Amino acid sequence: xxxxxxxxxxxxxxxxTDIGIDLGTANTLVYVRGKGIVQNEPTIVAxxxxxxxxxxxxxxxxxxxxxxxxxxxxxxxxxxxxISDFEVTEEMLAYLIAKVRMGTSTIIAPRVLIGVPSGxxxxxxxxxxxAAKNAGAREVYLIEEPxxxxxxxxxxxxRPQGSMIIDIGGGTTDIAVISLxxxxxxxxxxxxxxxxxxxxxxxxxxQFKVLVGDRTAEDTKIALASVEEHGESKEIIVRGRDVVxxxxxxxxxxxxxxxxxxxxSINAIVEATRDVIERTPPExxxxxxxxxxxxxxxxxxxxxxxxxxxxxxxxxxxxVPDPLRAVVRGxxxxxxxxxxxxxxxxxxxGELFPQS
Numbered sequence: 001x002x003x004x005x006x007x008x009x010x011x012x013x014x015x016x017t018d019i020g021i022d023l024g025t026a027n028t029l030v031y032v033r034g035k036g037i038v039q040n041e042p043t044i045v046a047x048x049x050x051x052x053x054x055x056x057x058x059x060x061x062x063x064x065x066x067x068x069x070x071x072x073x074x075x076x077x078x079x080x081x082x083i084s085d086f087e088v089t090e091e092m093l094a095y096l097i098a099k100v101r102m103g104t105s106t107i108i109a110p111r112v113l114i115g116v117p118s119g120x121x122x123x124x125x126x127x128x129x130x131a132a133k134n135a136g137a138r139e140v141y142l143i144e145e146p147x148x149x150x151x152x153x154x155x156x157x158x159r160p161q162g163s164m165i166i167d168i169g170g171g172t173t174d175i176a177v178i179s180l181x182x183x184x185x186x187x188x189x190x191x192x193x194x195x196x197x198x199x200x201x202x203x204x205x206x207q208f209k210v211l212v213g214d215r216t217a218e219d220t221k222i223a224l225a226s227v228e229e230h231g232e233s234k235e236i237i238v239r240g241r242d243v244v245x246x247x248x249x250x251x252x253x254x255x256x257x258x259x260x261x262x263x264x265s266i267n268a269i270v271e272a273t274r275d276v277i278e279r280t281p282p283e284x285x286x287x288x289x290x291x292x293x294x295x296x297x298x299x300x301x302x303x304x305x306x307x308x309x310x311x312x313x314x315x316x317x318x319x320v321p322d323p324l325r326a327v328v329r330g331x332x333x334x335x336x337x338x339x340x341x342x343x344x345x346x347x348x349x350g351e352l353f354p355q356s
């Protein structure tokens with residue numbers, strides 16, 4: 001980087017707002033350089049099918065889910081951690097970027113850093129980058145979510161020392177062993193929060209002959225999900241449509257019902273973690289044995305998950321503080337000092353500071 005390029009970039013930086021986005025299947029969090037986390041919204045968009053106009057984004061759109069007239073559609077533009085509806089994602093990012101820039105004096109389009117699941121394809125990377133570019137970003141950079149989560153958890157990823165992290169998000173579970181700023185072994189599993197919702201919906205349909213929606217399943221998961229028995233049983237009333245009669249019906253769901261529903265998916269995450277450990281070089285694994293496994297993401301909040309991992313794998317498991325924000329915290333730390341983290345970014349559009 002020469003002095004002219006550095007000077008130009010400093011001028012552009014002072015005239016723009018750098019934005020970090022944890023573009024999750026369930027929730028999207030936005031970090032602004034110098035300000036911190038400024039937005040945390042469900043990754044849901046409502047739009048008018050007649051006019052093509054955006055009706056609502058985030059929490060407002062979520063309240064409309066399952067309650068809209070035929071001309072308004074509520075969609076989740078990301079599935080399994082990647083973009084499934086490019087145009088809607090672009091509209092959502094444009095809305096979020098415009099909301100961040102509103103009221104600021106910046107005149108230059110922002111640089112945007114986006115967290116993506118590990119192991120996604122080049123096509124999926126391009127979709128994320130193009131969506132942000134079309135939404136108004138000046139430059140777009142991508143970082144793998146397990147790397148961002150490890151940075152957010154303050155793991156020493158730059159050192160020649162193995163660190164292991166499991167990030168159980170909404171669409172994917174990222175399992176990675178990291179050393180010297182790179183991933184040694186990893187696995188991206190499309191089994192996470194959304195799959196647990198589906199498990200609960202299927203269980204209620206099969207066992208109680210009642211159909212419930214995704215939002216009801218998620219509320220049930222939040223209220224009752226666990227992988228260990230408690231002294232006192234918990235239960236909630238769930239309302240849906242009777243499969244046989246087609247009429248509304250309510251049933252009582254207990255924590256043991258939810259536990260039975262989700263254990264298959266939880267065990268799949270445990271087995272995937274075991275597979276990553278088995279593929280980890282012995283010297284790096286020795287470091288992991290000493291340090292333990294770091295757990296982040298919404299799945300870390302399910303009671304009993306850390307204890308189950310410890311009992312099966314024989315390693316200590318530490319849940320990061322505020323696990324839902326570990327990825328966006330890491331994205332923010334990178335965004336505050338991009339030039340020092342350039343080696344961690346993937347699929348960059350050229351250099352951070354081009355040579356002239």
